[in-house]
Amino acid sequence: MAKRKNGRCTEIDVAIGQRIRTLRRVRGITQTKLDEALGVSFQQIQKYEKGVNTLGPSQLVRLSSYFDVPVSRLFDGMEIDIDGNVVARTETENDLHERVLEVAFRMNAVPDGGVRDRLLDLVGSMAAALAGDLALVRRRGNPPPQ
Numbered sequence: 001m002a003k004r005k006n007g008r009c010t011e012i013d014v015a016i017g018q019r020i021r022t023l024r025r026v027r028g029i030t031q032t033k034l035d036e037a038l039g040v041s042f043q044q045i046q047k048y049e050k051g052v053n054t055l056g057p058s059q060l061v062r063l064s065s066y067f068d069v070p071v072s073r074l075f076d077g078m079e080i081d082i083d084g085n086v087v088a089r090t091e092t093e094n095d096l097h098e099r100v101l102e103v104a105f106r107m108n109a110v111p112d113g114g115v116r117d118r119l120l121d122l123v124g125s126m127a128a129a130l131a132g133d134l135a136l137v138r139r140r141g142n143p144p145p146q
Helices: 011-026 031-038 042-050 057-067 071-075 093-108 113-130 134-139
Strands: 078-080 086-089
Touching (some): 011 042, 011 057, 011 071, 011 086, 011 093, 031 042, 031 057, 093 113
C-alpha cells in the first residue's frame, strides 16, 4: 500500500487533489462553495487539493456527483501498482484544462489589451510552428521560424 511519507501524503492523494483542484477551477467554483456542497470546511478542501488529507470512498463519490463526472475521472491517466503507488501518469484533458486556465489567469493580469493581443498572436504562432503548420504562421503575417 502507498505509505504516507514523513506523515504527509501519498502520490495518489496528491494526484487526486490536483484533479479536484482542476475540476473546481475549470468550472469556476470556489473552495468555499465546494466546502458547502460537501459539508466540510474550506480548509479541508485545501488539504484535499494539496494531498495532505486522503479522501475516503464516500467523499470521492460525493465529489464526482457534485462535478457530474464518473469517479474514474479522478484517476484518469494514472497507472497504479498493486501497492497503491502511482507508477505512471499520462497527460489528460484535466491537465490540459489546468494549463489553459493558468494561461488565461496570467493573460488576464496583463493590464494592456494590446499586449494581451500580441501575446495571443505569439502563442498562436508558436503553436502553429511547433505543429509544422507554416502556412498558418504566414497567413497571420508572421515570418516563418528559422
